Structure formats: structure tokens, C-alpha cells
Amino acid sequence: MSGRFWSRRGWVILAETFVLALMVGGEAQGQNTDYSKVQIKVTKVSGNIYMLEGEGGNIAASVGEDGIVIVDDQFAPLAEKIQAALKDLKITDKPVRFVINTHYHGDHTGGNEPFANTGSTVIAQDNVRKRLETGGTAGNGGSLKMEMKAAPKAALPVITFEHDVTVHLNGEDIRALHFPAGHTDGDAVIFFPKNNVVHMGDDFVRYGFPFIDVASGGSVQGMIDAMEKASAMLPANVKVIPGHGALSNLDDVREFVKMLKETSAAVQKALDEHKTLEQMKQEKILEPWKKWSGGFIDSDKFIETLYNSLTGSKGQFMKHN
Ligand SMILES: [Zn+2]
Numbered sequence: 294m295s296g297r298f299w300s301r302r303g304w305v306i307l308a309e310t311f312v313l314a315l316m317v318g319g320e321a322q323g324q325n326t327d328y329s330k331v332q333i334k335v336t337k338v339s340g341n342i343y344m345l346e347g348e349g350g351n352i353a354a355s356v357g358e359d360g361i362v363i364v365d366d367q368f369a370p371l372a373e374k375i376q377a378a379l380k381d382l383k384i385t386d387k388p389v390r391f392v393i394n395t396h397y398h399g400d401h402t403g404g405n406e407p408f409a410n411t412g413s414t415v416i417a418q419d420n421v422r423k424r425l426e427t428g429g430t431a432g433n434g435g436s437l438k439m440e441m442k443a444a445p446k447a448a449l450p451v452i453t454f455e456h457d458v459t460v461h462l463n464g465e466d467i468r469a470l471h472f473p474a475g476h477t478d479g480d481a482v483i484f485f486p487k488n489n490v491v492h493m494g495d496d497f498v499r500y501g502f503p504f505i506d507v508a509s510g511g512s513v514q515g516m517i518d519a520m521e522k523a524s525a526m527l528p529a530n531v532k533v534i535p536g537h538g539a540l541s542n543l544d545d546v547r548e549f550v551k552m553l554k555e556t557s558a559a560v561q562k563a564l565d566e567h568k569t570l571e572q573m574k575q576e577k578i579l580e581p582w583k584k585w586s587g588g589f590i591d592s593d594k595f596i597e598t599l600y601n602s603l604t605g606s607k608g609q610f611m612k613h614n
Contacts, residue, residue, distance in 0.1 A: 326348055326368075328348065328368065328370035328371055329370075331347045331348045331371060331374070332347065332374075333345055333346070333347045333371070333374050333375055333377075333378040334346045334347070335378050335379075335381075335382065336540065338353070338488070338490050338532050338534065338540065339488045339489055339490050339532050340487065340488040341355060341356050341357045341384070341463055341488065342354065342355055342356075342485050342488045342490045342532075343356060343379075343382070344534050344540060345363075345375060345378060345379075347367050347371050347374065347375070348367060348368060348371065348400075349365075349367035349368050349371075349399075349400035349401065349403065350365045350367060350395070350398075350400050350401040350494075350495065350536050350537060351365070351492070351534050351535060351536060351537065351538075352364060352365050352366065352367060352375065353365075353483065353485070353490065353492040353534050354379060355462060355463050355465060355467060355485060355488075356379060356382055356384045356385060356463070357384065357385060357462070357463030357464065358385060358387075358463065359387070359390075359462045359463050359464075360385060360387035360388060360389070360390040360462065360463075361379055361385065361387065361388065361389045361390060362389070362390060362391045362392075362393065362460055362462050362463070362467055363375070363379075363389055363391075363392050363393070363408075364392075364393045364394075364395060364483045364492045364534075365392075365393075365394060365395055365401040365402070365492075365494075366392050366394075366401070366402065366403065366404030366405060366408055367400065367401070367403060367404050368399070368400065368403035368404060369403050369404055369406055369407050371403075371404060372404040372407035372408055372411075373407070375404065376388075376389065376411070388411065388412055388413065389408060389411075389412075389413045390412075390413060390414065390462065391413060391414050391415075391416055391460055391462070392404070392405065392408050392409075392413045392414070392415045392416065393415075393416045393417065393460070393467075393469050393481070393483055394415065394416070394417035394418075394421050394450060394481070395480060395481050395482070395483065395492065395493075395494025395495065395536065396418075396421060396476055396477045396479050396480045396481070396494055396495060397417075397420070397421040397424040397425050397441075397477060397479055397509070398431070398441075398477070398495070398506070399441070401494070401495070401536070402417075402421070402425060402444070402448065405425075405444070405447075405448035405449070405450070406444075406445055406447045406448040409447050409448065409451070410447055414451050414452060415448075415449070415450040415451055415452075416450055416451075416452045416453070416454070416458060416460070416469065417450035417452075417453055417454075417479065417481070418453065418454060418455070418469075418471045418479040418480070418481050419453045419454065419455050419479070420477070420478045420479030420510070421450060421453070421479040421481075422449050422450045422453045423479075424441070424477070424479060424509060425443070425444040425448060425449055425450070426443060426444065426449055427443055428440075428441045428442045428443035428444070429441055429508075429509070430508050431477075431506045431508055431509050432506065432507070432508040433504070433505060433506070433507050433508070433590075433594060433597050433598040433601060434507035434508055434597065434598070434601030434602070435570075435594070435597030435598070435600070435601055436593075436594065436597060437504070437590075437594055437597070437598075438508070454469070454471070455471065456470070456471050457469060457470045457471060464487065465485055465486070465487040465488065466486060466487070467483065467484070467485055468483070468484045468486070469481040469482070469483050469484075470482050470483075470484065470523075472496065472515065472518065472519030472522065472523065473515060474510055474511060474512045474514075474515035475496045475505075475511060475512070475515040475516040475518070475519040475520075476494065476495040476496050476503070476504070476505060476506060476511050476516060476536070477495075477506045477509040477510055477511045478509060478510025478511065479509075479510075480494050480495070480496055480519065481494060482494060482496065482519065482523045484526075484527075489528060489530065489531050489532060490531065490532045490533075490534065491523065491527055491531055491532075491533055491534065492534040493520070493523065493533060493534065493535055493536060493546070494536050495536035495537070496516050496519045496520055496523075496536070497520055497533065497535045497536060497541070497545075497546055497549055498535050498536045498537040498538055499535050499537060499538020499539055499541065499545070500537050500538055500587055500589060500590075501585045501586060501587030501589070501590060502556075502582075502585045502586060502587060502590040502591070502592070502594070502595040502598075503516065503549075503553075503590065504589065504590055504598075505598050505602060507598060507601045507602050511602075512602045513553055513557050513598070513599055513602040513603070514557070514602070516553060517550055517553050517554060517557070520546055520549065520550045520553075521550060524543055524546055524547070524550075527543065529543060530542075531543060533545065533546060552582055552585055555581075555582065556579055556582055556595065556599060557599055557602075557603065559578050559579060559581075560573065560578065560579075560596060560599040560600055560603055561603055563576075563578055564600070564603060564604065570596065570597065570600050573596050573600065574593050574596055577592065578596065579592040579595060579596055580592070
């Protein structure tokens, strides 16, 4: 969901594809996306870290003498292409040993089953496994609602962690750190400290106003906290892989956080003035930030998101610490 995502004409179709992709949770896709036409673009980020773009969330890969670790795995029909693209780097013949999921959405975990079936071990935060196992409803607590089917057993993470886990491979301490209640309640940011790269998952995206899955325990304040805390832990020149969109830096993250804070403050002000959700939409209170309004999350959907997040309409909330 990068390049193409930004072309205005493609917005609606792509947004629908994305919603459908989320709905089917990476299982029975195919209605809108012809995966046989998807090509996997591989970009060297730094040292032995690569970014892979196809359809769905960005993938980070550590490729080296010990084998391969990937962060997120897009959709099941792309697994073979992803494996082939990694092999084409001609760095190692060893397989993808570990897959780390940044959160449970199908455009990031859809490949779990085929990767697990070919020998990879899937690792994720506790709530990712719980939500994949049960399925449920994702959404912004308002008009955006997506039914998530329960994932097959083979797609479930075999190793889960509550707060953090470290994978020691290719001479690097690859660390996944849980940030509660941001994009979802099971988000992890993945650090590659030796190579100075980070994968932010969907706590940081480049398609405009972000989707905050309030129905799955997400919140705007959690997203702000996650990005501020993660940024504070990182060197100024770190290379940032967003959940969706082009390779970025910490200035891009700061601009995103600034927008989240300003738009939340605008909705909070309207709440303090006892305005209704409808009034906020009619008065277009997010007009000053309209450059962020997109086909997937437009200004109205983001007002709903912030309204539900700030008033505590969080949908089903799973326990986490
Ligand atoms: Zn997501």
C-alpha cells in the first residue's frame, strides 16, 4: 500500500481493497486484488536490513548468515513471492526462521499460515494471538467496521510475549517492544539497533489520517505515546519503516505525531463545548488538517475515530499491561 496508495484516482478502489483485505483477515482474498500481478519490491535500508513492499503492510527483513527474520508477512498468496524475493538477494540459502507480527490485522499477518507451514516460527504480542484466534470486529468505533474471521491454528503465533522479546540473529539483537492501546492493543515496534532501523507497525503510516482500531483496543493517545516513546529511544538518523508507505525518518514521525496531537485537541475542545459528533462533522473541525484526509480515513472518519477514542468508546477491550 505505498506508491499506488497516493494516486488520487486509485484512492477509492485501493481503500476498498484495504478494507476488504482487513475483513477477510488474509484468508479468502481475491475478489478485488489479483495477487498474481503483485510484485515484491525490495529496497536495501541499511546493512543487512531490507524493506519489502507488495500488497499490504511493509515488511522488514534481516537477511544474513544465520538466516532470515521478517517483520510482518502481508497476504497468504504472496508468501512464495516474498520467499523468492529474499532468496534472490543471494545472501543466504537459509529460510525465514522467524516472523514477527507488529499487530493482528490481516494485511500484516495474512502470510503467517504459509510461512509457518514452511518452517518459520511466528512471534507476536499476547493480544495478537488472542485476536487472531477469536476473530471479532475491527473498526473506528463508528462507521468503519470490519469483521475479522478467526485465523486457522497454523496462523497463530507460537511464541508470544507480554512486554518485549529479543531475537538474536545475524549479529543483531532484534527487539520487539509492546506499546499498549495505539493502533490496536497488541502493537509492537521492532528495533534493529546495530543497523539503526526501526519498523513502527501501523502506529506510524503514510497514507494520511491513520486507521486507529478503537474496536480492538486502539486509542489516539496510545498511538501518540507509542510514537513519542519509541522516537525518544532512537538515534536522530534512524531509518524508519512505516506500517504503510515510503521509508521515512524521525522528522516524518514528528510531523505525524504533531497532527495527531492537534487534531485530538480540536476534537477535545469541541467535546468540552458539548458539541455532538454530527456538529463536529458539519462544522468540518478538521479542515486545517485536510491534507491528511484520504480515501480510507477521510476527515469525517477521523473525527469519529477521535471522538470514540477520547470519549472512551473503545469497543471490546482486552486485558494487557
Ligand atoms: Zn493495521
